[in-house]
Amino acid sequence: MDCFPVSNLAGPKEVDLTLVKPPTGFPPVKFTNYSFQSMIGETLGIASIASTSRSRGFTVHYLDAYFEELSIEQTISVIVGRSPRIVGILLRYPYVSIVRQITDSVRAHLPHAKIIIGGQYPSINAKLVLEWLPSVDGICIGDGELAILDLLEGAGRQIHGRSYILWRYGPSAEKRTAKGTALVHYAALDDLEWPDRKYLRTAQEFGYKAVGISSSRGCPYRCAFCVPHVYSQNSIERPWNYRSARSITDEIQFHYDNGDRLFTFSDEHFLPNKFARKRAVEFARLLKAQRLDVKFMFDCRADSVSEELFATLRDVGLYRVYIGFEAAENSMLLDYRKDQKMEIYESTLTLLSRLGIEAIPGMIIFSPTTTPSEIKKNIEFFAANFSTYAEEDFLSRLQVLPGTPIAVGLKNQGLLGDMIEGEYFWKFKHPIVEALWNDFNDIVKSRSGDFRALRENDKQSLSNLKKEIERDLFNALNKRAQ
Structure with a gap:
């Protein structure tokens, strides 16, 4: 594949490290409506590796090919044009074939560069990823900042218990398993540089209004479908690693001084234990003391x-x-290993409503074993308790990924098919549910134009549209039940 220049991406000709978020094959979508205002557009993990490596004196090129609106060929051209000695690429499903195209071509053009794949997904599926991507040298295990620094500094292996690279060949190769490797040490998050904000304003232009803040990493729970929980418990020593309240507040103060007022925490779980709740109280105290008039959201159970x-x-x-x-x-919930019962949901939602805090629901409407009655209860719950929506709320379908407990269970039931782009294809146990899945897609997607036309603050129109869609979904359920 011939490379060609991309003139709008200025930077040093040669660098120590190029970090890449690959293109998706689709152009970025600009969001305007209320549902998306708190979403994070930046990729904070790569951004943190970039800033931390740069602070140690290394030259770094950080490329978000999605926001740069680059094709696969253009992405390859930009990478090769910098002649990096190390290339770090984020791998997310369902983009395995795109990453393979990039890594194969970069290998052909830069035969001596080290090509490393990172992310939670490859960390728990190191063996599979090395099979899928033959041009890759190794998989980053644990916190990427430490692993890449080891590599930049010439070690490229575990040193003093730090995170490391699992190489395709060499002493660590025989340790490779489906889960990854032995537990590795975690980064002291307060000591890391704040993320490189190269793409913050670009993300905001596309409608991702919030500044993303990473205040912790990992999850100590055991949801059967969840990659982060498997990664946290099988790859690193501390399932939940955290920053101090002071460090978090200082970063928010920096962005506040630059005019930002809306923040979203990227944490898997902001409040997983007693210490986290104490940290939250201290965080609130600091925000108040520094008189920061901000809005923020986070994820929790x-x-x-x-x-x-x-x-x-x-x-x-x-x-x-x-x-x-x-x-x-x-x-x-039992199938998903949530370790909680839905009876708690009513009191949780009542409390949040009384406090004036909006609840954004994460729902899995469709799974291989879902029954029509379960689908109806899910939609009834969603209709009764939430006034706004995103399109995927009605079309949420269980993602079954290698390395997760639920993949094992569904395979034993004979419900898993082939793996496509790093994700298992699966079939519905009940034919009527497959028919409902098709009905739901037709109904929701027929209103996509209306949904995307809504403006950022037009919450009432969004609520009205949600009710109309729910009416049509209930009609489909009733018709299939006849």
């Missing part, structure tokens, strides 16, 4: 919501919280 803590956080700017409810039927 339904059983993490308490009146005293959430009233305190609301008073300093908490306006929205994402909760992974997943399902409105205990049988489904």
Whole structure:
């Protein structure tokens, strides 16, 4: 493949490290409506590796090919044009074939460069990823900042218990398993540089209004479908690693001074334990002391919501919280290993409503074993408790990924098919559910134009559109039940 220049991407000709978020094959979508205002557009993990490596004196080229609106060929051209000695590429499903195209071509043009793949997904599926991507040298295990620094500094292996690279060949190769490797040390997050914000304003132009803040990493829970929980418990020593309240507040102060007022925490779970709740109280105290008039949101579980803590956080700017409810039927929650029952949901939602904090639901409407009655209960729950929506809320379908417990269970039931782009294809156990899946797609996608036309603050129109779609979904359910 011939390379060609991309003139709008200025930077040094040769660099020590190029970090890449690959293109998706689709142009970025500009969001305007209320549902998306708190989404994070930047890729904070890569951005943190970039800033931390640069702070040690290394030259770094950080490329978000999605926001740069680059094709696969253009992405390759930009990488090769910098002649990096190390190339770090984020791998997310379902973009395995795109990453393979990039890595194969970069290998052909830069035969001596080290090509490293990173991300939670490859960390727990190191063996598979090395099979899928033959041009890759190794997989980053654990916190990328430490692993890449080791490589830049000439070690490229585990040193003093730090994170490291799992090489295709060499002493670590025989340790490779489907889960990754032995547990590795975690980064002291307060000591890392704040993320490189090269793409913050670009993300905001595309409608991702919030500044993303990473205050912790990992998750100590055990949801059967979840990659982060497998990664946290099988790859690193501390399942939940955190920054101090002071470090978080200082970063928010920096962005506040630059005119930003809306923040979203990227954490898998902001409040997973007692220490995290104490940290949240200290964080609220610091925000108040520094008189930062901000709005923020985070993710947590339904059983993490308490009146005293959430009233305190609301008073300093908490306006929205994402909760992974997943399902409105205990049988489904048991399958998902949520370790909580839906009976807690009513009190959680009542409390949040009383405090004036918006709840954003995470739901899995369709799974291989879902029944029509479970689908109806999920839609009834969603209709009764939430006034806004995103299109995927009605079309949320269980993602079954290698390395997760649910993949094992579904395989044993004979419900898993081939793996496509790093994700298992699966079939519905009940034919009527497959028919409902097609009905739901037709109904929701027929209103996509209306959904995308809504403006950022037009919450009432969004709510009205949601009710119209729910009416049509209930009609489809009733028709299929006849």
